[in-house]
Amino acid sequence: MEDSDYIIVGAGSAGCVLAERLSASGRHAVTLIEAGGSDRRFYVHLPLGYGKLFYDPAVNWMYRAEPDPGLAGNSDHWPRGRLLGGSSSINAMVWIRGHRADYEDWGQSAPGWGWEECLRAYRAIEDNEAGADAWRGQGGPLFISANRQGLHPLVQDYIAACGQAGLAETPDFNGESQEGAGIYQMTIKGARRNSTARAFLRPAMKRANLKVVTHAQVTRVVVEAGRAVGVELRQGGQTRILRARGEVILSGGAINSPQMLQLSGIGPGALLQGMGLPVLVDNPNVGAHLSDHQGVNYTWSMRVPTYNDVLRPWWGKALAGLQYFAGGRGPLAKSINHAGGFFRTDPALARPNMQLYMQAFSTLIPRNGERPILSPDPWSGLSIGLSNCRPTSRGEILLASPDPLAHPVIRANAFATGHDVDEMLLAVKFLRRIAAQPAMARLIKEELRPGPAVTTDADLIADFRARSGTVYHPSCTCRMGADPATSVLDARLRVRGVTGLRVIDASSFPNLIAGNTNAPAILMGWKGAALVLEDAR
Known part of the structure; x- marks a missing residue:
């Protein structure tokens, strides 16, 4: 497979949006890599069918958190999408952006992410059945049912x-x-789930400059002389390296993205050393600040x-x-x-x-x-x-093993x-x-x-x-922020300490949004793509 300008790891809520936006002009070769398979499954498209996907390893990472003292010692089931569309293909489809003050908080720590900027992006994304007004958008690529x-x-x-x-x-x-x-408004169109795979990726897959690779597990980001130049992946029992002329973008979500950074030598130095991994960037914030409802x-x-x-x-x-x-x-x-x-x-x-x-x-x-x-x-x-909506408890995502196929440790630290x-x-x-x-x-x-x-x-x-248990909104584990001492990314979603590498997904949130997190994850992909294209000029 030839080199690409952009490699996106993870075809989830943000990754599908990134693939569509980065390939739209036709000028850039884009490769999207997904560990799972197709979203063409009956229970994926049947809106109420998500109950059948909750424990289905064919479409679900089937994570389990550590026993949690705050949850009476229970070990919580954490479903995350492992297919085209990611968790937007298995979630409950509620469309909530969050409170405007959430974005005002974002804007204080990350310029360009304030309420007015994010509202403009949401209105461009949406095709809201209820019609356009000062808050809603109409005519965008994502149909939203007024329900x-x-x-x-x-x-x-x-x-x-x-x-x-x-x-x-x-x-x-x-x-x-x-x-x-x-x-509640819903990401449902024509009585079928309107995931990011359906709304963004499927139309983009008709373009010759977008390649979608499924059933391929990325095992690490390849970094040479301080720059991300590609990824190593396993597919069909073989390991190979794909190279990027421009950037590598991680969009694996709040669990996979910090795991991938740590496997690549970017994370808590003592943890990585203890597992025999090289330490390229010692940053204890990678996997930290886990926030969830x-x-x-x-x-x-x-x-x-x-x-x-x-x-x-x-x-x-x-x-x-x-x-x-x-x-x-x-x-x-x-x-x-x-x-x-x-x-x-x-x-x-x-x-x-x-x-x-x-x-x-x-x-x-x-x-x-x-x-x-x-x-x-x-x-x-x-x-x-x-x-x-705004819990103050914080958990963490940490490697359990240097084996890239092993699930990471999830400590929710609830209540x-x-x-x-x-x-x-x-x-x-x-x-x-x-x-x-x-x-x-x-x-x-x-x-x-x-x-x-x-x-x-x-x-x-x-x-x-x-x-109690998770309502499936993990975030902030690779968060952006103005202070390098408390964040992983800058306001342009670039990983500090490595050039040519970004994280664009729910792990990038500066703090947890008040409400369901699929909408802000899609926002990440939309605005993140614009930043990538601006920096490529």
């Missing part, structure tokens, strides 16, 4: 109960105000039908399938998170610090080998979940600070406050989890430690 049709009837009861609890309805979480309860569900049995009643029996599955295949309708055409919200646990806070997820179904009974979204509990159940514990305690009490409002209370039979016997602060804390 206003075919919602479960309980959505309106949930929104009404939130209003009765003091959380007013908001028409657009990506609009003027994030705070409130409402309906932790979430927990409260679950009730209901007096009215929920999706449990539809998706549990065989005849309900058959009806849902008929609705989907006949007209792209019904529960299979959507994510299970129809609605949600953002709220403050303390009115003195300047911005929301908690996110809500309303699901008209429940899955308390586990099923081996899948997340039982398509086989819920045999009763009418409803769950309302929440996750913390390691009093701040995170205290605000989660207030947050779970708010879930019960929502459920106690007339709009919901009349429909609820009983609380199933954690159950009415769990009332004291100590018991509530013990419960959420035992039942």
Whole structure:
């Protein structure tokens, strides 16, 4: 295979965007390398099919975090996409940008990443079904569903109960105000998942100057005289080197990208030396600052039908399938998170610090080998979940072995600070406050989890430690920033200490966004590509 101008490692949320943008002019030869395979799978494109992908090693890295004292010693399952589209091909498809203040924080540590710059990029990316306004974009490459049709009837009861609890309805979480309860926008188009593989990569694959290499595991970045000149990869039992005339760009995400840097000799020096790896750049920030949202569900049995009643029996599955295949309708055409919200646990806070997820179904009974979204509990159940928006606990990603095929060590370090514990305690009490409002209370039979016997602060804390887990938003492990002592990248996403090497994905975030992280990961690819092209002039 001939040399390329740009080599992109990882065809995920950011990598697919990078491949499209860098190849668009036709002037640059671009090679995109993906460890997994094709996204052409039924359950990838079926919106509600992501439950079948949750434990599928054919499309999923199947990571597992270390036993975590903050999670009552539990070892959390960390699914990450291992196919074209990456985690945008297996996620729950909720489109949330984050609070404008998040980007104002970004802009303080990384010039060019403030709110106004990022808003312009988002509006260029989006083709929002709700139409263009001062916040939304229309006509861009990524269609965003407004998700206003075919919602479960309980959505309106949930929104009404939130209003009765003091959380007013908001028409657009990506609009003027994030705070409130409402309906989530989705990366769904024509009743099919609209991943970055579908929206960006597939159109770009028609170009002669873009090559996509699948089932190829990159084992290290090749660095010569302080410059990244290519990558070493394994494919089909063979190892070879691909060279880049311009730059190497890592887009493996918050786990793979720091792992790849460390395998390449860029990271905590003592760790690398202890594994017999050469130390090219001693930077303890590589793999550090791991930030993630932790979430927990409260679950009730209901007096009215929920999706449990539809998706549990065989005849309900058959009806849902008929609705989907006949007209792209019904529960299979959507994510299970129809609605949600953002709220403050303390009115003195300047911005929301908690996110809500309303699901008209429940899955308390586990099923081996899948997340039982398509086989819920045999009763009418409803769950309302929440996750913390700005946790102060920090974890790390570290090599477990010099073997590039071995999974790294993931230490989430959840609820390691009093701040995170205290605000989660207030947050779970708010879930019960929502459920106690007339709009919901009349429909609820009983609380199933954690159950009415769990009332004291100590018991509530013990419960959420035992039942919480990642909501799949890891980030910041190769973060950019102005201070070399606390970051890996500069504001142009260049790895400090090595030329010709960038990291462009969720690991590059200066700090964690308040909300789902797929949108800002796509933003990284969009704005990152512009920086690469500017520097190539």
